[in-house]
Amino acid sequence: MHERPGDHATAQTRRRYDRLSRYYNVMEWAAERRAFQAWRQRVWSLAEGREILEVGVGTGKNIPFYPQDARVVAVDLSPGMLRHARTLADNTRAEVDLREMDVQRLAFPDNAFDTVVTTFVFCSVPDPVKGFEEIRRVLRPAGKAVFLEHVLSDMPVVRPAMRALSPLVRPMMGANIDRRTRTNIEAAGLTVESETDLWLDIVKLFVVRT
Numbered sequence: 001m002h003e004r005p006g007d008h009a010t011a012q013t014r015r016r017y018d019r020l021s022r023y024y025n026v027m028e029w030a031a032e033r034r035a036f037q038a039w040r041q042r043v044w045s046l047a048e049g050r051e052i053l054e055v056g057v058g059t060g061k062n063i064p065f066y067p068q069d070a071r072v073v074a075v076d077l078s079p080g081m082l083r084h085a086r087t088l089a090d091n092t093r094a095e096v097d098l099r100e101m102d103v104q105r106l107a108f109p110d111n112a113f114d115t116v117v118t119t120f121v122f123c124s125v126p127d128p129v130k131g132f133e134e135i136r137r138v139l140r141p142a143g144k145a146v147f148l149e150h151v152l153s154d155m156p157v158v159r160p161a162m163r164a165l166s167p168l169v170r171p172m173m174g175a176n177i178d179r180r181t182r183t184n185i186e187a188a189g190l191t192v193e194s195e196t197d198l199w200l201d202i203v204k205l206f207v208v209r210t
């Protein structure tokens with residue numbers, strides 16, 4: 001495959017998450033119990049249809065929330081993160097197919113899925129618009145996407161602080177904390193059906209249609 005602009009950033013993101021994979025569950029433990037698990041439940045209650053794609057499955061924290069009768073293909077850039085997801089995938093009733101894959105070039109045909117889900121992924125995808133375009137391509141007509149993502153705040157003081165801190169957070173956590181995710185979703189030609197604030201105006205739940 002020929003090299004494309006952004007390949008270097010993508011390789012860097014993969015290395016960061018391979019490195020973080022050993023500590024990721026421990027790092028997120030408190031937040032997971034305080035808030036994330038309830039949000040995950042809400043996200044997965046919105047999934048429609050049997051053919052589901054989870055992008056950026058990470059260590060598999062969403063797997064216990066998959067609808068039991070679904071067939072979920074769950075992809076991630078990082079083999080290190082995917083290794084942790086394996087145990088959870090082997091112990092759920094849903095049919096789970098784990099694959100190493102980049103959302104910026106999904107190896108699926110057009111119109112393949114009823115629902116696509118991401119949780120805390122688009123902060124680290126180097127070219128988010130390209131990733132959302134790929135999601136639009138693989139969703140069937142009138143397909144649904146549910147994105148739980150942290151975004152750049154509109155609040156005075158907080159907004160400039162997030163912008164200033166983002167270059168410092170990225171090398172440590174792999175995350176850009178200054179992403180304008182709704183703009184990126186719409187730039188990819190997807191329609192935002194609803195946008196709900198889950199924590200301040202920073203953690204948001206987007207329900208999106210093709």
Ligand SMILES: C[S@@+](CC[C@H](N)C(=O)[O-])C[C@H]1O[C@@H](n2cnc3c(N)ncnc32)[C@H](O)[C@@H]1O
Nearest residue numbers: 017056057058076077078081102103119124125
């Ligand atoms: C912050 S973690 C979130 C993991 C999981 N979704 C969760 O909620 O715990 C971000 C994940 O997105 C993955 N990721 C980043 N860029 C990606 C890309 N271009 N394609 C696929 N996965 C990607 C990372 O490898 C990592 O596992």
